[in-house]
Each structure stands twice: as structure tokens, then as C-alpha cells.
Amino acid sequence: MIITKQKPFEKILEMTQPYDKVFIVGCGSCATSCQTGGEKEVAEMAGRLGEKVVGTAVVEEPCDLRLDRRDLKAHREALKEADAVLVLACGSGVQTLADFTGKIVLPGLDTCFIGETERLGRFYDRCRACGDCILDETGGICPITRCAKALLNGPCGGQVEGKCEVGEYKNDCAWVLIWKKLKEQDRLDLFMKFRPPRDHSKKVLLTEVILR
Amino acid sequence: MVAKRPAYSNLVKEIRSGKFVLTGELEPEKTTGLEEILASARAMKPYVVAANVTDNPLSMAFMNSLVPSYIVQREIGLETVYQVTVRDRNRNALISDILAAAHLGIRNVLALSGDHTVLGDNKGAMPVYDLDSAQFVYLLSKMIDEGVDLAGNEIHGKVEMNVGIAANPNADPLEPEVLKIGRKVGLGVDFIQTQTMFDIDLVKEFLREIERFNCPTLVGIFPLKSFGIADFFDKYIPGVHVPKELLEGMRRCKDEPDKEKRKALYDQVNIDFFEPFIKEIRKTTKAAGIHVMAVFYERIFEPLLRTTM
Numbered sequence: 001m002i003i004t005k006q007k008p009f010e011k012i013l014e015m016t017q018p019y020d021k022v023f024i025v026g027c028g029s030c031a032t033s034c035q036t037g038g039e040k041e042v043a044e045m046a047g048r049l050g051e052k053v054v055g056t057a058v059v060e061e062p063c064d065l066r067l068d069r070r071d072l073k074a075h076r077e078a079l080k081e082a083d084a085v086l087v088l089a090c091g092s093g094v095q096t097l098a099d100f101t102g103k104i105v106l107p108g109l110d111t112c113f114i115g116e117t118e119r120l121g122r123f124y125d126r127c128r129a130c131g132d133c134i135l136d137e138t139g140g141i142c143p144i145t146r147c148a149k150a151l152l153n154g155p156c157g158g159q160v161e162g163k164c165e166v167g168e169y170k171n172d173c174a175w176v177l178i179w180k181k182l183k184e185q186d187r188l189d190l191f192m193k194f195r196p197p198r199d200h201s202k203k204v205l206l207t208e209v210i211l212r
Numbered sequence: 213m214v215a216k217r218p219a220y221s222n223l224v225k226e227i228r229s230g231k232f233v234l235t236g237e238l239e240p241e242k243t244t245g246l247e248e249i250l251a252s253a254r255a256m257k258p259y260v261v262a263a264n265v266t267d268n269p270l271s272m273a274f275m276n277s278l279v280p281s282y283i284v285q286r287e288i289g290l291e292t293v294y295q296v297t298v299r300d301r302n303r304n305a306l307i308s309d310i311l312a313a314a315h316l317g318i319r320n321v322l323a324l325s326g327d328h329t330v331l332g333d334n335k336g337a338m339p340v341y342d343l344d345s346a347q348f349v350y351l352l353s354k355m356i357d358e359g360v361d362l363a364g365n366e367i368h369g370k371v372e373m374n375v376g377i378a379a380n381p382n383a384d385p386l387e388p389e390v391l392k393i394g395r396k397v398g399l400g401v402d403f404i405q406t407q408t409m410f411d412i413d414l415v416k417e418f419l420r421e422i423e424r425f426n427c428p429t430l431v432g433i434f435p436l437k438s439f440g441i442a443d444f445f446d447k448y449i450p451g452v453h454v455p456k457e458l459l460e461g462m463r464r465c466k467d468e469p470d471k472e473k474r475k476a477l478y479d480q481v482n483i484d485f486f487e488p489f490i491k492e493i494r495k496t497t498k499a500a501g502i503h504v505m506a507v508f509y510e511r512i513f514e515p516l517l518r519t520t521m
């Protein structure tokens with residue numbers, strides 16, 4: 001899931017300040033689960049912004065153009081009238097709505113990461129979408145995401161009692177976790193394996209997936 | 213699995229000749245001047261075969277380590293170990309710097325990850341880590357042994373350097389650290405320098421653990437110039453504990469009002485601790501030498517080494 005946090009309300013006020021008519025779009029998927037852009041949060045935001053809000057809608061998945069088209073059909077008039085669209089969804093949702101509406105878009109949320117949900121309100125960074133997954137080699141623990149230096153051949157000298165030098169030794173060192181897991185699975189040969197430098201040009205060029 | 217590359221540096225020549233070697237440490241700071249570094253280098257020269265020049269330790273943005281690495285060799289005639297972290301440079305910058313270092317006659321490079329940028333004095337910096345330190349060793353082996361860069365592009369001229377890595381015997385758990393060293397040594401490492409050690413049993417255990425990799429190892433020690441430094445080390449350097457008796461010894465010295473007497477007392481406490489420490493390492497382990505991190509405390513070399521070397 002894409003994990004988001006709501007921006008401070010003062011920031012949202014500042015962003016919306018230049019516009020007299022604002023339409024708010026929420027997300028029925030990830031941002032609903034994060035409690036940052038579901039029905040409830042959209043209604044709350046409309047209440048706080050008051051009169052300038054000309055309409056609201058929660059799109060099932062605002063990052064999908066087809067669903068924007070479907071779920072915003074009933075709001076065509078209000079959207080047309082709006083000077084700007086405040087989007088309570090991830091950055092991808094915001095940009096898809098910019099494409100769909102052609103309007104000025106304002107991000108109401110900060111997009112944090114692709115995360116694991118432990119329970120509502122507890123989310124953990126798990127994937128940086130590197131385009132070349134190696135979880136098979138690392139015991140299902142992603143070093144690109146969870147090692148603060150994204151090392152492919154860790155651990156570094158900064159781990160103390162299994163904790164990482166980044167974050168005041170509160171977070172687990174990903175490479176100690178990987179070592180433990182591979183040892184448990186009797187696959188330490190994978191830990192010993194040298195992983196050569198990555199070809200970052202692949203990721204740089206990986207900006208679209210076009211299958212048809 | 214020691215790399216079969218020639219001994220290009222005096223450091224590696226001496227190690228391979230079986231001599232028990234000493235290296236020192238020089239720290240460029242946030243300055244444009246080199247007077248202090250040159251004075252330190254001059255003071256330690258009689259005692260060490262080479263001196264490391266640190267690369268932005270703790271992620272502090274200091275003077276580039278290449279310049280003092282070169283100037284110390286040229287002005288003082290003391291060989292240097294050019295420390296390079298992968299924190300601040302991508303592979304292109306690493307290749308450029310190594311080519312420049314080769315031109316300047318640098319013979320040792322120490323490949324490091326580097327403390328993370330969030331620990332530094334410009335915390336908002338983008339951490340690079342395009343390569344990790346193992347991949348940097350791999351790059352160095354390509355440049356030195358094959359005359360090509362990472363992508364296989366040919367290098368004109370020769371890169372004649374020996375490669376060192378750092379090790380952390382204080383790591384807990386130790387096993388992943390040991391396995392990692394084995395992984396790295398296989399990529400072409402000529403020597404290892406450990407982080408600061410105060411615990412002789414840990415030194416022994418660690419050296420036993422890595423013996424199978426057959427890579428010459430220098431044990432790092434950090435003579436403590438004052439109680440303040442000792443206390444800071446103990447409190448704020450994670451994973452490093454200054455032994456109680458040493459810390460207490462340092463504490464007792466600090467109340468001596470006479471500056472010269474106080475210095476002498478501090479020196480004596482250090483000698484009382486490190487002299488048997490070094491002797492024990494020489495007698496009971498296969499360590500190749502000692503890496504003495506007496507930064508701005510060069511006066512300790514002479515009394516410390518009088519009976520140990």
C-alpha cells in the first residue's frame with residue numbers, strides 16, 4: 001500500500017489561499033486505509049475549508065484514469081467551476097487528477113512510502129520500487145529500503161547490537177535481520193554472495209510499463 | 213585468499229616482509245590550512261610506516277582527504293593511506309578520484325562505507341552510496357589489477373595501489389561482520405585496519421575468527437589524550453566501552469592543576485594500559501601491526517613504543 005500522511009492544516013490553508021473555489025477529491029483505496037483521504041477525512045477537510053469548497057468526491061482509486069472518469073462523472077459541473085482541486089491521495093493520484101481535470105492540483109497529503117500495515121496507524125517502509133527485486137536472495141527483507149545506506153553487501157560498521165547508526169540505534173539493522181533470517185533458513189551462502197554494483201541506468205529509464 | 217597483487221606501498225611491503233608495523237592517523241578538518249596536519253605527520257613519522265588520512269569522519273564536511281594525503285607524502289616523506297568513503301561520491305567520482313590519486317603517487321587506499329550523512333554536520337545532505345564498500349573494493353581491483361573501470365573501459369596508465377578495509381571487532385552480533393569481511397577479502401584486499409579496541413579478549417576472538425581469510429590485520433588503538441576525550445568515547449561512541457580502570461585512571465589525572473604534570477600523568481595512564489595491550493597482541497596473536505589513532509596526541513608515540521616495539 002502507498003502510505004500517506006496529511007500535510008499540516010496551516011500548509012493546506014496556505015496552498016488553497018489564492019483560490020476562491022476548491023474541489024476536494026479523496027481516495028477510496030490506500031488513503032482511506034491510511035485514514036488520510038477517505039470519506040471521513042474529505043468531509044472534515046471540507047468543513048475546515050468552509051465556503052470555498054464547491055464539491056467533494058471520493059474516487060475508488062484516483063491514480064486510475066478510468067476510475068476518475070467513472071466516479072467524477074456526477075461532479076462535472078462543480079469541477080468545471082473550481083479554480084483548483086485539492087487531492088487527498090498519494091502523489092500518483094494527484095498527478096492522474098491533474099491529467100484528468102486539467103486543473104491546478106494541490107496535494108493535501110505527503111506520500112511516504114510503499115509500506116506494510118501492521119494495524120491501522122502503524123505502517124512500515126518496505127519497498128522503494130527499485131525495478132530489480134532481490135528479495136529471494138535476502139530472506140524476504142529488502143536492503144534497498146530497510147538499510148539506511150541501501151547496501152547490497154552489508155552490514156556496515158555502524159550496527160551496534162543489531163541496531164542501525166541511523167535513527168539513534170532504535171531501528172533494526174536490515175543486514176543483521178537478513179543474516180539472521182538466512183541463517184535460520186540455512187541459506188548463509190546467499191549472505192556470503194557478493195552482489196556487484198547495480199545498473200542504475202535501468203531504473204532511470206524505467207519510467208513507463210507499456211505492455212500493449 | 214590474499215590478493216596476488218604486488219606490494220606497491222611501503223606499508224604492504226613491510227607487512228609482507230613479516231615486520232610488525234605501525235600506522236598513524238591524520239584528520240583534515242574544516243580548514244583550508246594544512247599546518248596542523250603537517251606538524252602531526254612530522255611528529256609521528258619516526259614511528260609509523262604510513263598514516264591514514266581520514267575522509268570526512270562522522271560525516272563532517274572537512275577538507276578532501278586526497279590533498280593532505282598527497283602533501284604529507286611530498287612535504288614530510290611519510291607514506292599515506294588515503295581513506296575514501298562511498299558516502300559522498302558515486303562511481304564516476306570514485307573512479308576520478310582514484311585516477312587522480314594514482315597520478316599523485318598515492319599507494320594505499322582504504323575503502324570505507326562512511327558514517328551516514330544524518331550523523332554529520334550538514335545533515336540535509338543526500339547520502340550517495342551508489343556503490344557499497346565491497347563494491348568499491350571490486351572497482352579498485354578492476355582498476356588496479358585489470359586496468360579498466362567498472363564498465364570495462366580501459367584506463368591509460370597504471371593504478372598502483374594497495375587496498376585496505378576497516379573492520380569492526382566490536383560488532384555485536386559479530387558473525388555477520390566476520391562473514392562480510394570474508395566476502396570482501398575475496399574481492400582483493402591487502403590489509404585490514406580495525407576500529408578502536410580496548411578489550412584484549414575481543415581482539416583475540418576477532419583475530420581468531422578472521423584468521424581463515426588470511427588477510428594481514430592491524431589492530432586499532434586510540435590513546436586518550438584527556439579525561440574529556442575518554443569520557444566522550446565511553447558515553448557517545450556506540451559499541452565502544454572504555455574499560456573502567458582506564459577511565460578511572462584518566463579521571464584521577466584531571467584534577468592535577470599543573471598542566472605539564474597533568475600531561476605526564478595522562479601519558480602514564482595510557483602507557484600503563486596500552487603497553488601491556490600491545491605486548492599481549494604481539495605475543496599471542498597474528499596481528500600484522502597496530503593502527504595508532506593518536507590524533508593530535510603524537511607525543512605518546514615515543515614513550516608508548518619504547519618498550520613495545
Ligand code: SF4
Pocket residue numbers: 126127128129130131132133134135142143144145
Ligand atoms: S529489492 Fe526492495 S526496493 Fe527493489 S523491488 Fe524488491 S522490495 Fe522493492
Ligand code: SF4
Pocket residue numbers: 146147148149150151154155156157158159160163164165166172173174175176
Ligand atoms: S547499520 Fe545496518 S541498516 Fe544501518 S546502514 Fe549499516 S548496514 Fe544498513
